[in-house]
Amino acid sequence: MTDHEELPEELHVELERSEILRYGENPHQSAALYKNPLDPDRPGIATGKKIQGKELSYNNLLDADAAFECVAEFDEPAIVIVKHTNPCGVALGENLYDAYLKALACDPVSAFGGIVAANSKLTAALASELVKIFLEVVIAPSAEDEALAILASKPNVRVVLTGSMPDPRKKRLTARTIAGGFLVQSADGTTFEQTKTVTKREPTPEELADLIFAFTLVKHVKSNAIVYAKKGQTVGVGAGQMSRVYSAKIAAIKAADANLSLKGSVMASDAFFPFRDSVDAAHEAGVTAIIQPGGSVKDQDSIDAANEHGMAMVFTGVRHFRH
Numbered sequence: 001m002t003d004h005e006e007l008p009e010e011l012h013v014e015l016e017r018s019e020i021l022r023y024g025e026n027p028h029q030s031a032a033l034y035k036n037p038l039d040p041d042r043p044g045i046a047t048g049k050k051i052q053g054k055e056l057s058y059n060n061l062l063d064a065d066a067a068f069e070c071v072a073e074f075d076e077p078a079i080v081i082v083k084h085t086n087p088c089g090v091a092l093g094e095n096l097y098d099a100y101l102k103a104l105a106c107d108p109v110s111a112f113g114g115i116v117a118a119n120s121k122l123t124a125a126l127a128s129e130l131v132k133i134f135l136e137v138v139i140a141p142s143a144e145d146e147a148l149a150i151l152a153s154k155p156n157v158r159v160v161l162t163g164s165m166p167d168p169r170k171k172r173l174t175a176r177t178i179a180g181g182f183l184v185q186s187a188d189g190t191t192f193e194q195t196k197t198v199t200k201r202e203p204t205p206e207e208l209a210d211l212i213f214a215f216t217l218v219k220h221v222k223s224n225a226i227v228y229a230k231k232g233q234t235v236g237v238g239a240g241q242m243s244r245v246y247s248a249k250i251a252a253i254k255a256a257d258a259n260l261s262l263k264g265s266v267m268a269s270d271a272f273f274p275f276r277d278s279v280d281a282a283h284e285a286g287v288t289a290i291i292q293p294g295g296s297v298k299d300q301d302s303i304d305a306a307n308e309h310g311m312a313m314v315f316t317g318v319r320h321f322r323h
Helices: 058-071 096-106 123-129 145-151 205-218 245-256 275-287 300-307
Strands: 017-021 033-035 051-053 076-081 086-092 114-118 135-140 158-160 173-178 182-185 226-229 232-237 264-270 288-293 312-315
Touching: 051 145, 058 076, 058 086, 058 114, 058 173, 076 096, 086 096, 086 205, 086 232, 096 114, 096 123, 123 145, 123 300, 145 245, 158 232, 205 226, 205 264, 205 288, 205 312, 226 245, 232 245, 275 300
Parallel strands: 114 135, 135 158, 264 288, 288 312
Antiparallel strands: 017 033, 051 158, 076 086, 076 114, 173 182, 226 232, 226 264
16 A cells, blocks of 8 residues: 655655756757755765766666666675666676676676666776676776776776665655656555465575565566576566566577576566466476566466466565556
């Protein structure tokens, strides 16, 4: 249930222009960055310090915000690579260097010209890898001096340091415009409160860890969203399709193109399965466990399909549409 007390009958917002941007999403559109009075001190791309690089564009700001908000979800060293606001590679690691190599392996083609976000201090080892490909923005809370010296060899790369990480669970409001109005809502700060196994087979501890990782990530992928993951690494991401089964198919194609096996992986879905086709497609790809919100009148069809395939299925009760 939603709390309407945080949505006042009148919302007075006075915006202060921070900077004029070269153009908007496209060269024929004008654009500017305004400070957010609803959450003025939130660490991120709008409040961070640009250490080097060209002027940040409208699209840079959107993509870097998406990447940094996503990487903030994780406590372990994590890297998120974003292209057109969608994560194309995400991984956890013993350190940022390890996490980056795993994240890049998910979709090295899409990573070209992308945004890299880290949730801890940039190291020289990581920077040595970052300069090997073309990147638009690197964003992190801080950086070693040696890392900055290495990144300086790519003077056009925008490097932004935020000083700290945003709290993904902090209550706050978000807004966007539509014709004749503003849509205001509370931020999607809840991943899930509890999980419930609905199949005959329980997920293994390793599967459960990957299920939680994948479901945490899937809320940052445009709907319909499907994420395949294994050992703390995305192996396929399907974003923004009009039918869920096609997001599943695209995620599998992405994995195959990157020479990553889906055998033994898990699948996360941002919303329930209206039909069993996505479960069947996941089984054919090699997935062994699925996490989804549940809530469809045909949930049992998906559960039956998972049981037929010997898969574990977990419900969270929390949907994560993203438009």
